[in-house]
Amino acid sequence: MRRTELLDIANGWFKSQQWKPFKFQRDTWNAFLQGKNGLLNAPTGSGKTYALWFPIVLDYIKRNPEYKTKHKKGLKAIWITPLRALSKEIELSALRITEDLGTQMTVGIRTGDTSQKERAAQKRTMPDLLITTPESLMLLLASKGYDKTFKDCSAIVIDEWHELLGTKRGVQVELALSRLKTVAPQMRIWGISATIGNLEVARQVLLGPSSETCENSVLIRANIKKKITVKSIIPKEMETFPWRGHLGLRLLDEVVPIINNSKTTLLFTNTRSQCEIWFQKILEKYPEFAGELAMHHGSINKETRLWVEQAIRNESLKAVVCTSSLDLGVDFAPVETIIQIGGPKGIARFLQRAGRSGHRPGKESVIYFLPTHAVELIEASALQTAVKEMVVEDRMPYLNSYDVLVQYLNTLAVSDGFLPDEILPEIQQTFCYQTLTKDQWHWLLNFITLGAQSLQVYDEYKKVEVLEDGRFKINNRSVAMRHRLQIGTIVSDTNLMVKYQKGGYIGMIEEYFVSKLERGDVFTFAGRNLEFIRIKEMQVHVRNSSKKTSKVPAWMGGRLTLSSQMSKILREEMYKANADFSRQPPEIRALKHIFDQQRLESIVPNENQFLIESFKTKEGHHHIFYPFEGRFVHEAMGSLLSYRISLLDPISFSIAFNDYGFELLSDKPVDIQQVIDNDLFTTEYLLSDLQKSLNSTEMARRKFRDIAVISGLVFTGYPKKVIKMKHLQSSSQLIFDVFRDYEPDNILFQQAFTETFEHQLEEGRLRIALERIAKQEIVWKQCQKPTPLSFPIITDRLREKMSSEKLADRIRKMTAILMKN
Structure with missing residues (x-):
């Protein structure tokens, strides 16, 4: 069968669905059927799954003209997904094609959730089309006679390649592909990626360094303009001295009308703890949402997650509070609105989440941004700019793992x-x-x-x-x-199973959180208040409790940092505060009173200035630096500068940092001008100074x-x-x-x-930041008291020592004193 006849089959199927294939889909079909390898760049919800399942099935039809009556069993194609949760969706797409075209091809899933019985059946006869994860693929390579399993495989597709790139799971995939290329030389390799800044590098990592000049590899871009509307939820009142966490839940009443006006809303939080808290607080204040509100994160049991996903499709839920567990690929056409709670710290993550709404070609995606503290409104404005200018982060691949x-x-x-x-x-x-x-x-x-x-x-x-x-x-x-x-x-803290004492699995929780609990302690998990009974055989036994509690599990790795592209745009938005306020975005205008107060005490830096503030309190001498480079860079820079200062004058510091800046706190004064004059920000000896400064x-x-x-x-x-x-x-x-x-x-x-x-420590980013600062005018301001910009950094340090109630009381007192002056 000629290629044109095969393409007619695909076009006919699309016509029967009353759809019309996009150019990128037709280009992918053609390239695949010509025997090429490639990377497909397409936005969420544009039909990229059909761009590759179709040519795989068409290639099988070409090789087997009697496909409707005769069927040769054995593995013919593999689809790698980074998330087990996506497997069902991918399987349904494949089945729709194979069944509608009358093939006898079988489709199977092999992940950590696959039963032993199903695995044994697959060992006897592999499905024609296999959907699996990087880890499960490696387990297949650990099986005797794997070369016979893979020898007739004609295609492997790596979905969500941008998620795997820059991780060791991506390296795992690279190694698996290197072996499969030899075992199945006719196998075509294809990746699917959302937009990232370095697509060419993504292709090279997937297909090998030589693919850049190889005629047999292609990069296909969908070029579908997806309309994304970003709306900031701007609080009517904001403290002049903002701190992290004070705003989020106070805006709960602003969120509920958005939920009520939409068919289905996803509320994205950055951490599982935040997810648990928001779910509880919405139900506490608005009990009428019971039965219409659900929660979804990676530690909740599989059955509950699958139920939530199906309920979104059925439109039986009004809202779901979730984490990155719903970031990728699952097709939720009914979702109308996304609410992002707190800064997502990265542009790509924000766009990925926005794409969960209007999840159909040509549909508008609507995302609301809800700040958890005032300064995050600058992030909201930066995200608006990034969406307009289509700026996306690079993903840096691992070398020599x-x-x-x-x-x-x-x-x-x-x-x-x-x-x-x-x-x-x-x-x-x-x-x-x-x-x-x-x-x-x-x-x-x-x-x-x-x-x-x-x-x-x-x-x-x-x-x-x-x-x-x-x-x-x-x-x-x-x-x-x-x-x-x-x-x-994937190496993380040991996960323990949470079960009711009388049976009933709830989810997984990390050992380090449970180790702090005593019998009778109550904590919130999976939307329930649970009383801790004991740990037995790696299981946490609990019972339901009616007691109120503020204990919420924290998961390691919950803290994100600003990406370099996000940092750059954030600084540019910050500089707008020095221009005519009437012409600024609403988010910047809403912060006018904070910037006005900042100018009374210090300055708002412009693009040619780097600000350092010093002031004295009962705690000691504070020195605040504002690189706006993200918490990882600030942790390293804070340690580096404290070491360099101590070389001039023996002194010790405690360091606090957030995404906007860092604080060096000492018990004696420091002449900052003297240390600036001694090449404080030089990149010379950076590596050796870093090694000495940090442990x-x-x-x-x-x-x-x-x-x-x-x-x-x-x-x-x-x-x-x-x-x-x-x-x-x-x-x-x-x-x-x-x-x-x-x-x-x-x-x-x-x-x-x-x-x-x-x-x-992101040493490369630290070096670039130091080079930038060295070219700026360094402005050292000796202030009488903490400034609005310094306040979130100071309060973040206190957070480590105090419960949330005591912290709120302490901050109220601090704010009252600062406002009096």
Whole structure:
């Protein structure tokens, strides 16, 4: 069957649905049927799933002209999704095509939620089209005879590639693709990505560095203009001295009319804790929403999440309070409105969430921005600008993730084993390992066979044997089982199952939160007040409670930081406060009284100025710096500057920081002008000063825990016998100390420091920020009291020490004193 006939089949199907295919869909069909690999860039809700399922099925029809009567079983295509929650949606799209076109193709899902019975059935006969996750794909590569499973696979699609890019899961995918290209040479590789700033790099990471000049790879852009309307919820009254958290829930009454005027509304929060609090507070104040309001986040059990997703589709819910668990790909046509609670910290995340509403080609997306403190209105204005100018962040890929490579080599050794000379060229063709040297390769081979140099006396680290034919293989069944249990790159605190004492699964909660609870304590989780009874066999036993409580679980990793693009636009919005207020966006105009007060005490910096404020309180001498670069950069810069100041005059500081600036607090005064004159912001000696200023060894030690888990140096435990995080931490710290003292050139040990500086402290961004500040006029203002801009930073430090009630009381008193003066 010729390509034109195949395309007629697709066009006919679209016509039967009373749809018309977009140009990007037709371009993708053509490129795929011509045998090309590629990256498709298309916005949420534009029909990108059909852009790739169709050519996969059409290619099968082309290869099997008698497809309606004869069917050859076996895996023909794989669809990788980063979220298990998306699997059902993708399966429905595939089934619609395969059934309507009369093929006998089967569609299956294989994720962590797939039952053992279903997995066993798949082992006997793989579905034609398989939907899976990066981790489950790696588990398939850990199966004996995997080459027979994949040999006839004609396509692999990596969905939401922008989410995987810049993570170790993305590296996992790169390695899997490097192997599958050899096993199934006719296989086409396609990625689907929402808009990111560096699409060309995204293509290179997906298809390999050589794809940039390869005629066989394409980048297809949808070029669909999606109308996004951003509306800020501007409070009628705001304190002149704002602090984080004081505004959010006070605007609850502004949110309810928006919910009532929409068919369905999603309220996005940045953390699961915030999600729990908002759900509770809405129901407390507006009990009429009972039954029409739900909650969705990653720690709630699967059945509840699926029920919520289906209820949104059925339009039986008025609103859902959610987190990033609903950020991606799920198709919710009925959703009319999105409310973003607090700054999303990134433009791409904001656009992704906006795209959840009007989730149909050509439909307008409406998103409301609700600030949780006054200064976040500047973020709201910055987001409006970003949407207008279509500015989106880059995603930076990982390089030389040796821990993931060690895990991958063990995966191959668990299945059929591997020959190093065959595998090395495949690995070197990936983006992540394109600079891997022969010396590093031999080190890695020695590591998996002999253990680290300093651990050679311990047999447990000698996992892989070298057979007579030179094949590297794991033959020990116990080692193989432990490896399969630990495949993956997502390392977090141990999750414990929350269950009612009499049975009934509620969700997952992190061990570190539960460790603080005593019997009888009441906490809010999954929209219920639960009384803690005990922990038994990795399960948290609870009962319902009628007591009110302010305890809400906090999940690690809940704090986001401003992206570099967001920081830049935020600074530009800030500078607008110095221009004619009548011409400014409503968000900036609403902050006029705050900027006026700021000018009385200090200045509002313009684009050529960098502001430092100093003032004295009972707590000591405060020095506030305003780079507007995000909390990670501020943590590093605060430590760096405090170290450099202490070189001139022995002094110690406590450091507080938020997304806008940081505070150095000392018990004695500092002549800031003197330290500025001593090249305070120079980028010279940056790395060595950073290492000395921060406890970089301690930070690397924490980072090493993840590396040790991923590389298999420490074992996380068996199902229902998971090793506690504190024990994992102590085991990995012990190995870290051994490497530091006896094997400092160990590649995994060195990786911990590299990742600390590149990913945690964002050393590259810090360097650029220092270069920018060095070119600006540094304005040092000696103030009589805290200024409106400094207030959120000071109160963030107090937050760490006080309960929310005491903090609110303290801040009311502080504000009253400041306003009197």
